[in-house]
Amino acid sequence: MIQTDDVKLTELKNFMAEIKKRERSESQLIAILHKAQELYGYLGNDVMDEIAATMNIPTAHIWGVATFYHYFNLKPKGKHVISVCLGTACYVKGAAQILETIKKELKIAIGETTQDRFFTLEETRCLGTCGLAPVMMIDDKVYGNLTSKKVVEILHSLAHEHE
Numbered sequence: 001m002i003q004t005d006d007v008k009l010t011e012l013k014n015f016m017a018e019i020k021k022r023e024r025s026e027s028q029l030i031a032i033l034h035k036a037q038e039l040y041g042y043l044g045n046d047v048m049d050e051i052a053a054t055m056n057i058p059t060a061h062i063w064g065v066a067t068f069y070h071y072f073n074l075k076p077k078g079k080h081v082i083s084v085c086l087g088t089a090c091y092v093k094g095a096a097q098i099l100e101t102i103k104k105e106l107k108i109a110i111g112e113t114t115q116d117r118f119f120t121l122e123e124t125r126c127l128g129t130c131g132l133a134p135v136m137m138i139d140d141k142v143y144g145n146l147t148s149k150k151v152v153e154i155l156h157s158l159a160h161e162h163e
């Protein structure tokens with residue numbers, strides 16, 4: 001539940017108050033969703049209800065917009081976001097196997113986050129580093145020439161940070 005004295009909520013409300021003064025359009029709703037995501041990291045039920053109530057827009061419409069654009073996160077993400085490249089060059093070099101290894105190691109599927117909120121697994125298209133295929137990105141770092149063994153080592157070394 002959002003606290004009413006929440007500073008993030010105050011900032012979001014101020015932002016919405018500014019937007020409300022202008023003519024309503026979908027791009028304004030998108031701007032609000034961006035702001036909410038910037039503040040909270042993802043768009044949860046409470047935040048969406050708050051936007052619906054303040055902006056007087058049906059919640060279902062807001063969810064429709066949020067789910068249409070893939071850049072909105074509807075669930076909280078982990079501390080580290082792993083993006084496995086499934087572009088052609090990576091696929092040819094065994095990206096599917098790399099993905100399977102990660103899924104098995106972390107016991108999550110694409111789009112999911114581990115229970116400890118440490119890792120989120122995503123798939124992506126060409127990262128522009130095909131020469132290093134197969135490739136994955138963890139946060140903003142690219143890891144190339146992956147093998148299943150190497151992937152497990154990388155995950156373990158990051159998991160150790162956690163201990």
Ligand code: FES
Nearest residue numbers: 085087090126127
């Ligand atoms: S296809 Fe994976 S980096 Fe280009």
